[in-house]
Amino acid sequence: MSVTVRLPTIMRSHAGGQSEVKAEGATIGEVVNDLVRQFPGTATHLKAPDGGVHKFVNVYLNDEDVRYLQKLDTPVKEGDQVSILPAVAGG
Amino acid sequence: MPIYDSVLDLIGNTPMVDASALSPNPRVRITAKLEGQNPGGSIKDRAGKYMIEEAEKDGSLKPGQVILESSSGNTGIALAMIARMRGYRFKVVLPENVSIERRQLLEVWGAEIIDSPGSEGSNGAMERAKVLAADHPDWWFPFQYGNPANVKAHYEGTGPEIWRDCPEVTHFIAGLGTAGTLMGVGQFLKDQNRAVKVIAIEPPVGEMVDGLKNIDAGFVPPNFVDNDGEHLLDGRMIVRPRESIEWTRRLTEVGIFAGIASGAVMAGAVKLIGEGRVPDGGVVVTVMSDGGWKYLSTGAWTGPIDEVVARAERIIYF
Numbered sequence: 142m143s144v145t146v147r148l149p150t151i152m153r154s155h156a157g158g159q160s161e162v163k164a165e166g167a168t169i170g171e172v173v174n175d176l177v178r179q180f181p182g183t184a185t186h187l188k189a190p191d192g193g194v195h196k197f198v199n200v201y202l203n204d205e206d207v208r209y210l211q212k213l214d215t216p217v218k219e220g221d222q223v224s225i226l227p228a229v230a231g232g
Numbered sequence: 233m234p235i236y237d238s239v240l241d242l243i244g245n246t247p248m249v250d251a252s253a254l255s256p257n258p259r260v261r262i263t264a265k266l267e268g269q270n271p272g273g274s275i276k277d278r279a280g281k282y283m284i285e286e287a288e289k290d291g292s293l294k295p296g297q298v299i300l301e302s303s304s305g306n307t308g309i310a311l312a313m314i315a316r317m318r319g320y321r322f323k324v325v326l327p328e329n330v331s332i333e334r335r336q337l338l339e340v341w342g343a344e345i346i347d348s349p350g351s352e353g354s355n356g357a358m359e360r361a362k363v364l365a366a367d368h369p370d371w372w373f374p375f376q377y378g379n380p381a382n383v384k385a386h387y388e389g390t391g392p393e394i395w396r397d398c399p400e401v402t403h404f405i406a407g408l409g410t411a412g413t414l415m416g417v418g419q420f421l422k423d424q425n426r427a428v429k430v431i432a433i434e435p436p437v438g439e440m441v442d443g444l445k446n447i448d449a450g451f452v453p454p455n456f457v458d459n460d461g462e463h464l465l466d467g468r469m470i471v472r473p474r475e476s477i478e479w480t481r482r483l484t485e486v487g488i489f490a491g492i493a494s495g496a497v498m499a500g501a502v503k504l505i506g507e508g509r510v511p512d513g514g515v516v517v518t519v520m521s522d523g524g525w526k527y528l529s530t531g532a533w534t535g536p537i538d539e540v541v542a543r544a545e546r547i548i549y550f
Contacts, residue, residue, distance in 0.1 A: 147439065149438040149439050149444075150438075150439065150440075150441065150442040150444070151438075151442075151444050151445070151446075151447060160439075185447070186447040187447075195447055195450075196452065197447050197448060197449075197450025197451065197452065198447060198450065199438075199468075201469075201470055204469055204470040204471070204472070205467065205468070205469050205470075206467070206468035206469070208462060208468070209465060209466060209467045209468055224436065224439070224470065226436055226437070226438035226439060226470070227438040227441075227444055227447055227449075227450040228438075228450040228451055228452045229353055229354065229355055229437040229438050229441060229444075229450070229451065230354050230355060230358065230377055230409060230410065230451050230453055231304055231354055231407070231408070231409030231410070231434075231437070231493075231548070231550030232276070232303060232304060232306065232307050232354065232376050232377065232409040232410040232412075232550075
């Protein structure tokens with residue numbers, strides 16, 4: 142499955158300045174692993190020491206936070222859009 | 233109607249109106265709670281009042297003391313208004329890229345504005361406020377992101393008002409900023425009816441803020457963590473600037489002149505209903521966190537949509 146991954150500004154320098162890249166996988170976890178394989182510099186921004194996603198990073202599948210879907214096991218479909226965003230407050 | 237002792241007595245008890253004309257499913261109702269009706273113009277009046285009153289009660293805020301807070305605008309405006317009435321000096325750390333009206337309103341209430349770089353967004357303003365607060369232990373720093381009185385304002389105010397006016401509620405949708413509204417109202421509604429679904433809406437700020445140098449500068453509000461937000465919420469959705477503007481415009485069809493964050497919330501509600509994720513008979517309560525007045529300069533209602541969207545991507549509207 143090939144999906145589009147939208148990167149936040151903070152990660153773009155690790156992906157040749159691109160704001161969107163392609164990644165492969167059947168689940169969000171596989172997509173994240175493929176992203177890190179292609180662009181190893183993104184690992185420090187994405188991965189927590191326990192192998193999960195960093196607590197200050199939110200991963201969205203078609204604009205829905207995967208923490209409220211099936212987390213890293215959330216299945217993806219061909220053409221889906223994954224967005225990675227750092228946690229930012231408002232108010 | 234009674235003659236109120238103070239404008240502060242007008243905070244809360246905001247009206248709810250039916251906005252079902254915007255629902256893509258005629259069997260699902262939408263209601264909108266109009267927080268722009270608060271005297272300071274936004275839902276943040278509630279948190280501002282609760283935080284100040286609780287601090288006066290417990291003695292952490294003393295007469296004549298300086299109040300310092302970081303804000304993207306609305307909390308600052310609320311605190312500035314109350315501070316002016318109660319005789320406190322108020323300083324606010326404000327990102328440079330908020331709408332001009334937010335800045336003007338802070339000036340109306342006599343706030344002393346400390347600018348922070350727009351590229352750092354709200355997170356940067358908060359970090360700067362923390363440093364200032366540490367340097368000035370004699371100032372009172374409410375820290376809206378981790379102040380239990382913020383959540384309490386909604387558990388004791390907004391939540392019970394919604395339950396009183398609309399006990400049929402099945403879904404509650406609001407913007408995620410400090411997490412105060414979502415945690416307070418969400419918990420209250422679930423305490424009344426476990427089946428109520430609570431959904432958070434947020435803009436894709438992280439794609440726009442380029443001053444975030446390290447992911448550890450990311451920030452999850454203590455209000456969210458302390459109230460176990462991950463379990464309390466049933467979903468969390470991004471709404472992008474284009475849809476936010478489009479729905480800010482559509483809101484006028486039902487007579488609602490609200491801010492861009494409210495457009496985002498309505499866009500989220502309509503998406504959820506349109507995807508069939510609210511069963512027939514459902515009632516979706518949305519929060520319109522402020523009125524449209526503070527965004528007129530963005531041309532949100534009248535400008536060419538591409539230009540307005542590009543402008544919205546450069547300002548903080550949550």
